[in-house]
Amino acid sequence: MNVLIEWLYRSPKGLETAFRSEEMAAAQALVIAEDLEKTGRAKNVQFVDRFDSSWTVKELKSYLKGIETEPHNITVYFDGGFDQMTKAAGLGCVIHYDQSGKSYRLRRNASITGLTSNNEAEYAALHLCLQELEMLEAHHLPVKFFGDSRVVIHHLSEEWPVIEQTLSNWADRIEAKMKTLGIDPEYELVSRKANTEADRLATQALKGIEITATIER
Known part of the structure; x- marks a missing residue:
């Protein structure tokens, strides 16, 4: 499954803007999203698939673990x-x-x-x-x-x-x-x-x- 990453960036001074990534494989998107969250400046991180369904980090992790079998x-x-x-x-x-x-x-x-x-x-x-x-x-x-x-x-x-x-x-x-x-x-x-x-x-x-x-x- 391919997804887009959407997140809200908040600067140290409280300025905010929204970002949306290019489409990529779900596993790759999860790695990038987790790295973004570690910065402490990425808020409301979610993924959007080709059916316009939204996934949280937890939901995408669960999905990827499930498809292994x-x-x-x-x-x-x-x-x-x-x-x-x-x-x-x-x-x-x-x-x-x-x-x-x-x-x-x-x-x-x-x-x-x-x-x-x-x-x-x-x-x-x-x-x-x-x-x-x-x-x-x-x-x-x-x-x-x-x-x-x-x-x-x-x-x-x-x-x-x-x-x-x-x-x-x-x-x-x-x-x-x-x-x-x-x-x-x-x-x-x-x-x-x-x-x-x-x-x-x-x-x-x-x-x-x-x-x-x-x-x-």
């Missing part, structure tokens, strides 16, 4: 494949995360029917990733999503409008799930080469090879 530092790779002949879709999902001092990689794929295009399969793959995050009980965290679909990445980052109704429905489902989980998404378009693992999982799903595995990295 929950999934955090999460990055997600997704890819969807679609077979025009059979109308079958393969979905690939790779999730990297830290938990309890260890790092893990989760791989999951799925095959589904009823879709109409490769773009729809890409959206479905991202939705599969969100379902996996929900099962991991990941919530109220920033998450980086990497995909090689220009349509999905640019649509969800609001760089392109969503015109096709079917894709708009998928975008609505994804954004609703993000809100429910409290996930603050960051999207990045990557090359197919950089998305090889998710692509391979989607291809394997189209071939009927199901994979669900989590390993420690």
Whole structure:
């Protein structure tokens, strides 16, 4: 989670002014805030997250301690494949995360029917990733999503409008799930080469090879 620090500075002569920092990682912000408090001149120190929620130093300490045993530092790779002949879709999902001092990689794929295009399969793959995050009980965290679909990445980052109704429905489902989980998404378009693992999982799903595995990295 990234936050801003807000505090009131009081000079030895009693002059006061308010300050607000740039956005930074919560752990870094906590260290700086505690250092500010040691000066004796910083009053009403608080943190503000991307949802405009305010946190006290005590609350942020408690939060950071709590997530040590929950999934955090999460990055997600997704890819969807679609077979025009059979109308079958393969979905690939790779999730990297830290938990309890260890790092893990989760791989999951799925095959589904009823879709109409490769773009729809890409959206479905991202939705599969969100379902996996929900099962991991990941919530109220920033998450980086990497995909090689220009349509999905640019649509969800609001760089392109969503015109096709079917894709708009998928975008609505994804954004609703993000809100429910409290996930603050960051999207990045990557090359197919950089998305090889998710692509391979989607291809394997189209071939009927199901994979669900989590390993420690």
